[in-house]
Structures are given as C-alpha cells and as structure tokens.
Amino acid sequence: MEFELKVLLFIIVVAVFTSFADGDENGGQIEALLKWKNSLENPSSASLFSWDISSNSSFSPCEKWVGIICDDGFVNIIHINLTSMGLKGMLQGLDFVSFPELVTLDLSNNSLYGVIPKSIGMLANLKILYVNANHFSGSIPSAIGNLTKLKGLHLSLNHLSGNIPKEIGLIASLVDLKLPMNNLSGSLPAEITNLTSMKILLMGNNRLSGYLPDSICSGGLLERLSVHTNRFIGPVPKDLKNCSRLVRVRFEENELTGNISEDFGVYPMLNYIDLSYNKFFGEISPNWGSNQNLKSFKVSHNNIAGSIPSELANATKLEILDLSYNQLVGKIQNELGGLKLLFNLELNDNQLSGNVPTEFRFLSELAHLNLAVNRLSGLVPEEFGQCSKLLYLNLSNNKLTAMVPSQIGRLHSLQDLDLSHNLLTGELPSELGYLSSLETLNLSHNQFSGYIPNTFDTMSSLTAVDVSYNMLAGPLPNSKAFRNAPAKAFEHNKGLCCNAMMKKSKRKYSKMVLVSIIAPILSTLILLSIILGTFFTRSSRARYMVEPEGAGERENCVTIWGFDGKLMYESLIQATEDFNPKYCIGRGGSGSVYKAMLPTGQVFAVKKLHEIDDDDDVANLKSFSNEIDALTEVKHRNIVKLCGFCSHAKYSFLVYEYLEGGSLAKMLASEEKAKQLDWNKRIQVVKGVANALTYMHHECFPPVIHRDISSSNILLDSEYEARVSDFGTARILNPDSSKLISFAGTFGYSAPELAYGTEANEKCDVYSYGVLALEVIMGKHPEDLLLSLSLPESIIGHRFTVKDLLDHRLPPPEDPVGEEVVFTIKLAFSCLQTKPQSRPTMQQVSQKLLTRKPTLSDPLEMIKLEKLLVDQIL
Ligand SMILES: *[C@@H]1O[C@H](CO)[C@@H](O)[C@H](O)[C@H]1NC(C)=O
Ligand SMILES: *[C@@H]1O[C@H](CO)[C@@H](O)[C@H](O)[C@H]1NC(C)=O
Ligand SMILES: *[C@@H]1O[C@H](CO)[C@@H](O)[C@H](O)[C@H]1NC(C)=O
Ligand SMILES: *[C@@H]1O[C@H](CO)[C@@H](O)[C@H](O)[C@H]1NC(C)=O
Ligand SMILES: *[C@@H]1O[C@H](CO)[C@@H](O)[C@H](O)[C@H]1NC(C)=O
Ligand SMILES: *[C@@H]1O[C@H](CO)[C@@H](O)[C@H](O)[C@H]1NC(C)=O
Ligand SMILES: *[C@@H]1O[C@H](CO)[C@@H](O)[C@H](O)[C@H]1NC(C)=O
Ligand SMILES: *[C@@H]1O[C@H](CO)[C@@H](O)[C@H](O)[C@H]1NC(C)=O
Ligand SMILES: *[C@@H]1O[C@H](CO)[C@@H](O)[C@H](O)[C@H]1NC(C)=O
Ligand SMILES: *[C@@H]1O[C@H](CO)[C@@H](O)[C@H](O)[C@H]1NC(C)=O
Numbered sequence: 001m002e003f004e005l006k007v008l009l010f011i012i013v014v015a016v017f018t019s020f021a022d023g024d025e026n027g028g029q030i031e032a033l034l035k036w037k038n039s040l041e042n043p044s045s046a047s048l049f050s051w052d053i054s055s056n057s058s059f060s061p062c063e064k065w066v067g068i069i070c071d072d073g074f075v076n077i078i079h080i081n082l083t084s085m086g087l088k089g090m091l092q093g094l095d096f097v098s099f100p101e102l103v104t105l106d107l108s109n110n111s112l113y114g115v116i117p118k119s120i121g122m123l124a125n126l127k128i129l130y131v132n133a134n135h136f137s138g139s140i141p142s143a144i145g146n147l148t149k150l151k152g153l154h155l156s157l158n159h160l161s162g163n164i165p166k167e168i169g170l171i172a173s174l175v176d177l178k179l180p181m182n183n184l185s186g187s188l189p190a191e192i193t194n195l196t197s198m199k200i201l202l203m204g205n206n207r208l209s210g211y212l213p214d215s216i217c218s219g220g221l222l223e224r225l226s227v228h229t230n231r232f233i234g235p236v237p238k239d240l241k242n243c244s245r246l247v248r249v250r251f252e253e254n255e256l257t258g259n260i261s262e263d264f265g266v267y268p269m270l271n272y273i274d275l276s277y278n279k280f281f282g283e284i285s286p287n288w289g290s291n292q293n294l295k296s297f298k299v300s301h302n303n304i305a306g307s308i309p310s311e312l313a314n315a316t317k318l319e320i321l322d323l324s325y326n327q328l329v330g331k332i333q334n335e336l337g338g339l340k341l342l343f344n345l346e347l348n349d350n351q352l353s354g355n356v357p358t359e360f361r362f363l364s365e366l367a368h369l370n371l372a373v374n375r376l377s378g379l380v381p382e383e384f385g386q387c388s389k390l391l392y393l394n395l396s397n398n399k400l401t402a403m404v405p406s407q408i409g410r411l412h413s414l415q416d417l418d419l420s421h422n423l424l425t426g427e428l429p430s431e432l433g434y435l436s437s438l439e440t441l442n443l444s445h446n447q448f449s450g451y452i453p454n455t456f457d458t459m460s461s462l463t464a465v466d467v468s469y470n471m472l473a474g475p476l477p478n479s480k481a482f483r484n485a486p487a488k489a490f491e492h493n494k495g496l497c498c499n500a501m502m503k504k505s506k507r508k509y510s511k512m513v514l515v516s517i518i519a520p521i522l523s524t525l526i527l528l529s530i531i532l533g534t535f536f537t538r539s540s541r542a543r544y545m546v547e548p549e550g551a552g553e554r555e556n557c558v559t560i561w562g563f564d565g566k567l568m569y570e571s572l573i574q575a576t577e578d579f580n581p582k583y584c585i586g587r588g589g590s591g592s593v594y595k596a597m598l599p600t601g602q603v604f605a606v607k608k609l610h611e612i613d614d615d616d617d618v619a620n621l622k623s624f625s626n627e628i629d630a631l632t633e634v635k636h637r638n639i640v641k642l643c644g645f646c647s648h649a650k651y652s653f654l655v656y657e658y659l660e661g662g663s664l665a666k667m668l669a670s671e672e673k674a675k676q677l678d679w680n681k682r683i684q685v686v687k688g689v690a691n692a693l694t695y696m697h698h699e700c701f702p703p704v705i706h707r708d709i710s711s712s713n714i715l716l717d718s719e720y721e722a723r724v725s726d727f728g729t730a731r732i733l734n735p736d737s738s739k740l741i742s743f744a745g746t747f748g749y750s751a752p753e754l755a756y757g758t759e760a761n762e763k764c765d766v767y768s769y770g771v772l773a774l775e776v777i778m779g780k781h782p783e784d785l786l787l788s789l790s791l792p793e794s795i796i797g798h799r800f801t802v803k804d805l806l807d808h809r810l811p812p813p814e815d816p817v818g819e820e821v822v823f824t825i826k827l828a829f830s831c832l833q834t835k836p837q838s839r840p841t842m843q844q845v846s847q848k849l850l851t852r853k854p855t856l857s858d859p860l861e862m863i864k865l866e867k868l869l870v871d872q873i874l
Contacts, residue, residue, distance in 0.1 A: 039093030661716030770831025779807025
C-alpha cells in the first residue's frame with residue numbers, strides 16, 4: 001500500500017517534471033514565460049528574479065515563481081498576477097496560446113507599452129484581464145470578443161485610441177468594464193446593450209461621442225455608471241429610470257440633453273450623482289428627495305428651471321448639494337435646514353429670491369455655502385454665526401440689506417467671505433476682525449459707512465481684500481493685506497486714507513529724529529534751532545532710559561514692492577556707488593536725491609537723509625518706519641509714489657519712483673523745456689496738482705496737509721503729468737500739533753497768515769496752490785504780482801491785462817485752451833485771497849476746473865486783470 005502510494009507519487013512527480021521541462025502539451029507555458037521575461041527591458045530586475053528554471057526544483061514555476069499560481073494538479077498556470085512589478089516592455093513576446101486554462105491575467109500598474117495583441121483572444125478561459133495603468137496604445141483588439149467568460153476587463157489609464165469594438169457585446173458574462181482615461185473615440189457600440197450582467201461600466205475621460213444607447217441597464221444590475229468628460233450628446237438611456245440598483249452615476253461634462261424631471265427615477269442605493277456641465281432641462285423632481293442614501297447631488301451648469309422642491313430635504317444623507325448655474329427660481333426652502341449632514345451647498349448663479357433661511361443655523365457641518373448671484377433679499381441671518389465649521393461664505397451679488405450681523409465674527413474657521421454687490425449698510429461690525437482664519441474678504445459695492453474697525457489690524461491670515469464702492473472713511477487697517485492691496489480695492493469711498501498713522505496720532509514721536517529725517521525744505525536756521533531744542537530734551541531724558549544697542553538693530557528697511565528689505569538696501573547702495581555725487585540729481589533741505597538704476601532696469605529716486613546719530617532713536621525709527629510703510633500705500637495718479645524707506649547705521653533714505661520729467665521749477669527755468677510745456681500741458685499740470693490736493697484734503701481722514709506746495713515739489717512724468725512729491729511727510733513731522741509747521745513752507749508760497757503764527761490748515765495749501773497756478777501760467781514765480789495783490793485792487797487791475805501775464809515764450813493760447821487759461825488765472829486769484837475762509841476748498845477748485853468754461857467774449861489783450869479779481873467765481 002505504502003509502496004503503491006510512493007510509486008503513484010513518483011509518477012506524478014515525473015509527469016509534472018516532464019510536463020514542464022520537456023515541452024509536452026503544457027510545457028510551453030514555462031518556456032513562454034521565460035521567453036517573455038527575456039523580452040522585457042529589465043529581465044534580470046529583482047521583480048522576476050524567481051523566474052528561473054536552471055537553479056532548483058522542477059516544481060518551481062508553480063511553487064516559487066512570483067505571481068504564478070497553477071491549478072490543483074500543478075499542471076496548468078491559471079493565475080498570472082504581476083501587478084506593480086515595475087515591468088517595462090511589450091506584450092507581443094508572450095505566447096498566449098500556451099495558456100489555455102488561464103483565468104486571471106493581472107498586469108496592472110506597470111510600464112508595458114505597444115499594442116494589446118489580438119492573440120489575447122486565445123485565452124478562452126480568461127475571467128479577469130487587468131492591464132490598466134500601463135502605457136499601452138493602439139486600439140482595443142476586436143478579438144477581445146472571444147473572451148466569452150470574461151467578467152472583469154480593466155483597460156483604464158493607457159493611451160488606447162480608436163473605437164470601442166462592437167465585439168465587446170459578445171462578452172455576455174462581463175460584469176466590470178473599466179475604460180476611463182484613454183483616448184477612445186467614436187460612439188458607444190449598441191451591442192453594449194446585450195451586456196446584461198454588467199454592474200460596473202466606466203468610460204470617463206475619453207473622447208467618446210454620439211448618442212448613448214437607449215438601454216444601458218438591460219440586466220437591471222448596473223451599480224456604477226460613469227461616462228463623464230466625453231462628448232456624448234442626446235438624452236440619457238431610457239432604461240436608467242428604473243435602473244434601481246444604481247449607486248454611483250457620473251454624467252458630468254458632456255452635452256447631454258433631456259428633461260431631468262422625466263429621465264430619472266428613484267434609486268434607493270444611490271450615493272453619488274453628478275449631472276453637471278450638460279444641457280439638461282426641466283425641473284428638479286420631488287422624487288430626488290426619496291433617494292435615501294444620496295450623499296452627493298450635483299446638477300450645476302445646466303438649464304434647470306422651476307423651484308427647489310422642499311421634498312429634497314427628505315434626502316437626509318445629503319452632504320453635497322450643487323445646483324449652481326441654472327435657472328432656478330422661487331425661494332430657498334426652509335426645510336433645507338434639515339439636511340444636517342450638509343457640508344457643501346451651492347445654489348449660486350440662479351434666480352432664487354426671498355430670504356436666506358434662518359434655518360441654515362442647523363447646518364452644523366456646513367463648510368462651503370455659496371448663494372451668490374441670485375435675487376435674495378432681506379438680512380444676512382445672524383444665525384450663520386452658529387455654522388461654526390464654515391470655511392467659505394459667498395453671498396455676493398444679491399439684494400441683501402441692513403447691517404452685517406456681528407455674529408459672523410464667530411466663524412473662526414472662515415477663510416473666504418464675499419458679501420460684495422449687495423445693499424448692505426451701516427458700520428462694519430468690529431467682530432469681523434475676529435475672523436482670524438480669513439484669507440479673502442470682499443465687502444465691495446455695498447453702502448457700508450463709518451470707519452473700518454481697528455480690530456481688522458489683527459487679521460493676520462488675510463491676503464486679499466476689497467472694500468471699494470462703499471461710503472467708508474478713515475484710516476485703513478494696518479495689516480499686510482490692506483497694505484499690499486491695489487488702490488482699486490479702496491476706490492470710491494467717502495475718504496479712506498491709505499494711511500494707518502492717524503489712528504496712532506496720540507503717540508509721541510521724537511521730533512528731532514523726524515525733523516532731521518525728512519523736513520521738506522525747512523528753513524535751515526529754524527530747523528537747526530528745533531533740532532537743538534529737541535535734542536536737548538531728548539538727550540537729557542535718554543540718560544535715564546535703557547536704550548537698545550548695536551548697529552544691527554538699526555537696519556530697518558521697509559519692504560519695497562515686495563522686495564526683501566536688506567537686498568533692496570544693498571542694491572540701492574550698489575546702484576549709486578555708495579551715493580557717488582555723479583548720481584545726484586537734486587538737493588533739498590532734508591537730503592540729496594540720487595538716481596538709482598537697479599540691474600533689473602528699475603529706476604528709483606533715492607533721497608538720502610542727513611545722518612542720524614542719536615542712540616535712542618531706534619524705537620522711534622521703528623514707529624516712524626511704520627508710518628512710512630503706510631505712506632507707501634498711497635497710490636494716486638498725481639502723487640509721487642513713495643516706495644519705501646531704509647534706515648541703517650550708515651545711511652537712511654526714502655525711495656521714490658523716478659520721474660523723468662524732473663521738477664516743474666526746473667522745467668520752467670529752462671527756455672527750451674518751457675516751450676515744450678505748451679498751454680494744454682500747463683492746464684493739465686494745474687488740474688493734476690488740484691486733484692492731488694483734493695485727495696489729501698478730502699479723501700484722507702483726517703486730512704493731510706502738504707504744507708510745502710511749490711514748483712520744486714511738483715515733478716512731471718514722461719507724459720507731463722504732474723506728481724506732487726513729499727506727500728504726507730509733513731504729517732509725520734508732527735502728528736500732535738501744527739505748531740512746528742508754522743515755520744514750514746517755501747518762501748514766496750506760504751500763506752500770509754502763517755507769518756503771524758497761525759496754525760496751518762488746508763487753506764494754506766490752497767494759497768500755495770494759487771501761487772503755483774499763476775507760476776505755471778506766467779512761466780515764472782509771480783512775486784511782483786503777489787506784492788501788488790496785497791495793495792488796493794485798482795492799481796494792478798487797471799495796469800495789466802491777461803496777455804501781460806502770460807509766459808511770453810509760448811504763442812498766446814487760442815480757444816478752447818484760451819478759456820481755460822483765463823479761468824485758471826481767475827481761480828488762482830480766488831485762492832490767493834488774504835482771508836483763509838474766503839479761499840475755495842481744493843474740492844471746489846477741482847470741480848470748477850472740470851466744468852466747461854464760457855467762451856471768451858474779448859481777446860486776451862482786452863481782458864483786464866481787474867475784471868478777473870472782481871468777478872469772483874466762488
Ligand atoms: C533551491 O531551493 C532550496 C530550497 O527551496 C534553497 O535553499 C536554495 O537556496 C535554492 N537554490 C537556489 C540557487 O535558488
Ligand atoms: C494581484 O495581487 C495583488 C496583491 O499583490 C492583489 O491586490 C490583487 O487583487 C491581485 N489581482 C487579482 C486579479 O487578483
Ligand atoms: C504601482 O506600482 C508602484 C511601483 O512600481 C507602486 O509604488 C505603487 O504603489 C503602485 N500603485 C498602485 C495603485 O498599486
Ligand atoms: C477565438 O477562440 C477560438 C477558440 O476558442 C480560436 O480558435 C480563435 O482563434 C480565437 N480567435 C481569436 C481572434 O483569437
Ligand atoms: C488621441 O487620438 C487622436 C485621434 O483620434 C490623436 O490625434 C491624438 O493625438 C491622440 N491623443 C493622445 C494623447 O494619444
Ligand atoms: C444581443 O444578443 C442577442 C442574442 O443573445 C443577439 O441576437 C443580438 O443580435 C445581440 N444584439 C446586439 C446588438 O449585439
Ligand atoms: C424597467 O421598466 C421597463 C418597463 O416599465 C421594463 O420593461 C424593464 O424590465 C424594467 N427594468 C428593470 C431593470 O426593472
Ligand atoms: C419636463 O417634464 C415634466 C414632467 O413630465 C413636464 O411637466 C415639463 O413640462 C417638462 N419640461 C420641459 C421643459 O419639457
Ligand atoms: C418628504 O417631504 C415632504 C415635505 O417636505 C413630507 O411631507 C413627506 O412626508 C416626506 N416624505 C418622506 C418619505 O419622508
Ligand atoms: C463669489 O461668487 C461669485 C459668483 O459666482 C464669484 O464671482 C466670486 O469670485 C465668488 N467669491 C469668492 C471669494 O470666491
């Protein structure tokens with residue numbers, strides 16, 4: 001008995017050995033595998049190391065070879081699973097004829113390329129064919145239809161092209177067909193209808209086109225259907241309506257049409273359906289609410305009309321509901337507040353009206369809510385404050401009214417808040433500043449008024465902000481987002497000033513430092529006396545204070561246009577060769593101006609300030625540079641842009657944009673250049689300066705008084721557009737009072753009242769503006785005229801006509817600019833009135849300059865100045 005068993009075993013062993021080694025009917029398998037292995041690009045790579053017959057027992061292919069499983073008799077290989085083995089090469093080298101019993105061929109996730117050979121049709125018993133995630137190209141061989149026992153066919157993620165062969169309809173047993181992410185084209189073969197066992201049918205991300213077959217769920221077993229991102233047209237298959245086992249459906253990104261009210265049924269297992277980006281029409285049937293397992297329902301970008309049925313709230317498992325970009329009307333049903341698992345709700349870009357339901361407070365999981373671009377009215381519900389997981393809230397482009405509820409400030413996770421284009425009013429609640437995760441904030445195009453709360457200073461995550469088109473006033477918050485925002489983010493308000501310093505105006509500055517840094521052309525004597533005075537008090541105090549030390553701490557470069565401060569400092573020093581006089585383009589009381597051309601081609605005007613050598617100024621410099629930082633944010637067409645400020649142990653300087661035209665004073669002084677500045681350009685200059693001063697006086701809060709308007713402070717760009725320089729520096733000089741300023745101003749431009757120690761106000765600038773306007777018309781400083789103006793009118797009025805006043809280097813102005821010139825003189829006279837309260841405001845000046853002027857009744861030489869003096873305009 002035992003002997004017989006041994007003999008039997010021996011026979012089996014010999015049989016198996018010979019069958020593998022000697023190449024009888026099945027012996028071809030081992031040879032075929034080895035031959036294929038050697039055809040690969042990396043045959044000796046570790047992954048197929050075990051595929052070696054010479055080394056060991058004859059049973060090795062079935063026992064030891066990786067990925068190979070034989071049948072019970074060790075005769076036939078039935079499974080080949082070489083997934084994720086890093087194989088590179090073609091399939092041509094594999095002789096499929098040798099594997100008649102093969103059931104599984106899994107070669108997925110390798111780097112196999114070339115075509116899928118048609119000889120694959122010889123694998124008559126194959127049930128699983130996975131070659132997905134390789135680099136196969138060419139078309140799907142029609143021989144695939146020979147694989148009649150196939151249940152799973154995975155070809156996704158290759159470069160397959162051409163049509164899906166109609167022979168696929170012959171694989172009646174097919175359960176799982178995955179074709180996504182190839183380059184398949186043409187229409188779906190009608191034969192696919194015959195695949196009644198099908199449960200999973202995926203073909204997204206191809207170039208398939210034409211109509212879908214009428215019947216795609218003929219067996220009623222279909223669970224997953226995905227045809228997304230193709231070019232299918234026409235209606236969805238008719239039998240989808242009662243394809244009741246559907247779990248996951250993706251139709252998005254095609255050109256499908258049809259009435260969604262009729263084409264879909266109730267699917268008790270449906271978990272996910274995406275119909276977005278198609279041309280579906282009709283209404284959302286109340287039936288959708290009966291899909292008890294639905295978690296995602298996406299229908300955006302279609303032509304769905306009608307209202308949102310309240311029954312939708314019966315689909316209580318909904319997490320994602322996206323009905324955006326349709327033509328939905330009616331109100332948002334309060335019942336939607338019952339969808340407690342809702343995480344993402346997008347109803348934007350429809351025509352929904354009515355209120356935002358306060359029931360949304362129950363949506364405790366809600367992270368993303370977009371109701372933008374509808375016709376919603378009423379209030380922003382304060383109940384939103386309870387949606388504590390909200391990350392994104394977009395209510396823009398509606399008709400929401402009244403104030404923003406302070407409870408919005410409780411949304412600590414909120415990253416994006418868009419309330420723009422509504423009718424919101426009132427002051428912004430200071431609680432908004434507590435939105436510490438907020439990254440983008442759009443409040444533009446509303447009717448918000450008052451100041452922006454100072455809590456906004458602390459919004460450290462904020463990167464993008466827009467508060468334009470409101471009625472806001474006052475200083476802008478001192479946060480990075482506000483500093484870096486473009487000017488248009490603030491435009492059209494009641495006077496938002498890009499100047500954070502106003503809030504801190506109670507703070508004391510070291511007058512000495514500030515004055516010595518940037519006094520705009522102060523009389524040197526007066527300046528000196530002030531310096532000495534404050535230096536005295538300073539240094540006596542300094543003795544009792546512990547001051548920071550070390551030159552390193554004095555390096556303090558305010559970032560310029562996003563440049564790294566230290567880098568910028570070094571580039572500027574290099575560009576001016578350590579402030580070599582050959583780069584000097586101007587001198588002023590506070591320092592010399594150098595032209596610095598960076599290697600990048602950018603040109604700056606660098607104003608090097610007098611050296612600061614008092615030890616205790618580090619802290620002051622720091623606060624001072626904060627102010628400069630704020631000033632760098634001022635962007636006005638007629639104000640020279642201050643780009644930054646550097647203070648360093650060695651040098652301190654202000655960095656301005658460089659203007660090619662130089663100063664107005666220089667231009668008028670040059671015979672040749674003055675001729676280029678024709679009457680039209682001169683009127684432009686007068687208007688430009690008026691605009692800048694209007695901005696400073698009326699759009700900044702509190703107003704900024706320039707205090708030193710003169711032709712040397714007006715620069716011209718290459719288009720002769722005027723730019724006022726040293727904007728705001730006067731304010732930094734003395735945030736507490738205007739006393740110091742009584743000395744300021746350039747001789748010949750300062751208002752008479754300053755001589756009597758009156759405090760400077762806007763009207764001083766108006767006076768200086770009058771002088772400047774006359775200077776532009778006359779081509780020289782109007783000192784004689786000013787002198788005679790203070791005399792009784794009759795003397796000058798009788799003697800001179802308009803023509804006498806004009807710059808004789810230019811031909812006399814003709815209409816229509818002649819009218820403008822005469823009007824400008826008139827306006828200048830009204831600015832030069834001795835009583836400050838009689839002078840117009842800069843806003844009035846700007847407005848008058850904009851209005852159409854009456855045509856001249858007399859030639860210029862006939863218009864007596866007297867007439868212009870008497871004939872006050874304002
Ligand atoms: C042959 O197989 C034996 C036992 O299975 C093993 O110890 C030995 O290392 C193998 N030899 C080679 C060369 O693979
Ligand atoms: C192939 O093997 C991997 C594990 O190595 C397994 O996850 C996969 O299901 C197998 N393929 C088939 C078709 O059984
Ligand atoms: C695919 O194969 C690589 C190794 O070649 C492996 O790192 C990766 O995890 C595999 N991917 C999948 C989805 O199995
Ligand atoms: C289809 O299978 C039969 C046997 O089952 C075989 O004779 C024939 O060659 C196969 N055709 C292709 C194209 O592979
Ligand atoms: C996809 O197929 C088209 C022809 O049908 C061909 O022009 C295109 O190059 C293919 N794209 C890729 C990525 O293979
Ligand atoms: C579907 O299969 C039946 C037989 O099972 C056959 O008669 C019919 O032609 C097939 N239809 C298509 C479209 O292949
Ligand atoms: C769908 O309904 C049609 C007609 O009502 C019926 O013929 C077909 O068998 C149904 N299919 C399923 C999967 O229930
Ligand atoms: C869509 O189907 C519904 C239900 O049959 C019908 O009432 C509605 O008029 C249809 N809409 C369109 C636009 O055809
Ligand atoms: C569906 O919702 C409606 C109204 O919202 C309600 O009356 C009805 O009872 C709900 N049906 C089910 C099955 O929950
Ligand atoms: C809010 O929605 C509108 C309209 O869809 C869009 O233009 C805007 O960019 C959205 N805002 C944010 C912050 O995403």
